[in-house]
Amino acid sequence: MSRPEPRVLQLCHGYDGPFLDCARQYAALFAGTEYKVTTVYLTGAPSAEVEAGSASDEVIFLDYSSREVRGLKLKAIRDIRRILAGRDFKFCIAHRFKPIYISLLACKLPVIGVHHAFGVYGRLSRRLFINCFRQRLLLLAVSNAVRDEMRGHLPGWAPERIETLYNRIDVEAVQAEQVSRETAREALELPQDAWVVGNVGRLHPDKDQATLIRGFARALPQLPAGSLLVIMGSGRLEAELKALAVELGVVASVRFLGQVPQGRRYFKAFDAFVLSSDHEPFGMVLLEAMAAGVPLVCSDCGGGREVVEGVGRLFPWGDAEALACELQSLAKAESQVQPALLRLRETFTDEAVRSRFWGFCRGL
Incomplete structure (x- = not known):
């Protein structure tokens, strides 16, 4: 037997x-x-x-x-x-x-x-x-x-x-799914020449997109002309966050895309990826952004810090002014994605x- x-x-x-x-x-x-x-x-x-x-x-x-x-x-x-x-x-x-x-x-x-x-x-x-x-x-x-x-x-x-x-993640499988920058921007109806900050997540207090919008609004005058903040996701805070963009005078520069099927396919549309969560246990979207070669900015709490530290930029959670400074600095810096890709393969x-x-x- x-x-x-x-x-x-x-x-x-x-x-x-x-x-x-x-x-x-x-x-x-x-x-x-x-x-x-x-x-x-x-x-x-x-x-x-x-x-x-x-x-x-x-x-x-x-x-x-x-x-x-x-x-x-x-x-x-x-x-x-x-x-x-x-x-x-x-x-x-x-x-x-x-x-x-x-x-x-x-x-x-x-x-x-x-x-x-x-x-x-x-x-x-x-x-x-x-x-x-x-x-x-x-x-x-x-x-x-x-x-x-x-x-x-x-x-x-x-x-x-x-x-x-x-x-x-399976890096090769994720990268095989991700479309080119040009194709991603066409699919998301974004201008090809804009400097784009991306965020993906539920519109929920834990994700703290309010700080993200405030930080982007403060940074915007010093960002390249026509810069955009693009938020993928849906949730109960949608109306509140849209109202905040209106209040801060940046409604024309903030795009709410809602739930985008297979959203990670389009991460190359972003020039920067920001995770602003207050209690992120890990942050899988950070790995997907790393696979796309997108520079990272992350709040310094929860598990996200462990992913980004040493290969991306960190800011104190809830500090819109600090986030604005990181965005302004990133927009002027030469992109360095190889350390993040190496860390992705060695650790995740x-x-x-x-x-x-x-x-x-x-x-x-």
């Missing part, structure tokens, strides 16, 4: 937004190994595109409603036990708290819990729960900033049980983190 294939269960809440690529990132770490990866999405309808993008040997869509992943999640626990039955699963990778909770109760396997946000263990109930399983649990954070917050909330844990594994790719990941697995 042949030996069963060793398998890894990857459990994801869903595949919306960046989480499809998060599943791909972890499945890709097993390429060329003996392990087969089964990726399970708790929410989200079956999709051939998602299946292909998951880079997994098997993809299962449970298609739960939001109600079914609240409370005790008994149905999900039963279904995961059914998936595990009869196959040689060695460990589980679970993204975000609910999948971690389900995997810990559904099996006795070692679990790697991946956290993509701040504040997960601010709740006492979650701390009490997670402490019951720390002997077979390794927690990974997408940045040192998230890791350090988790360590603060879980002081009884050994530091090596709460570690950082940066997000990453699957190849760069693979040995670190397997070191964590041996410890688990």
Whole structure:
């Protein structure tokens, strides 16, 4: 009788937004190994595109409603036990708290819990729960900033049980998707000769596009003639941010593009990319901008600082005057993108983190 294939269960809440690529990132770490990866999405309808993008040997869509992943999640626990039955699963990778909770109760396997946000263990109930399983649990954070917050909330844990594994991209695949500067500007209906500052993200207080607009407005008189601020994204602050652009007298120089499908394809349209968030756990858009060869400006808090520091420009969060100074300086400077591209390949790719990941697995 042949030996069963060793398998890894990857459990994801869903595949919306960046989480499809998060599943791909972890499945890709097993390429060329003996392990087969089964990726399970708790929410989200079956999709051939998602299946292909998951880079997994098997993809299962449970298609739960939001109600079914609240409370005790008994149905999900039963279904995961059914998936595990009869196959040689060695460990589980679970993204975000609910999948971690389900995997810990559904099996006795070692679990790697991946956290993509701040504040997960601010709740006492979650701390009490997670402490019951720390002997077979390794927690990974997408940045040192998230890791350090988790360590603060879980002081009884050994530091090596709460570690950082940066997000990453397939550089060649992302660059192959990105269209030329001229094509990108045509698609976004931007003038070819303008100096363009780009921002991509939800129109939400966490992203702090208000400081971005204020900083751009202050910098504008010293920027090249016809300079534009272009914001991709939608959200509840859209009317408020548009009103701010009117109030500051820069409405003609600020373009709100709304939700742009596959927006990273058009990053070469930008002469600078600004991330102004107050609590960015990581900032995948920074990697996509680096892949496009776009100079970076980022607020100095959260995980974004770890991506940009040494290869881009940082400004104190919420400081519109400091942001204006960085934009003015960048507009006059000769573009230096090679250090950022080198850092991207050395730190934020699957190849760069693979040995670190397997070191964590041996410890688990």
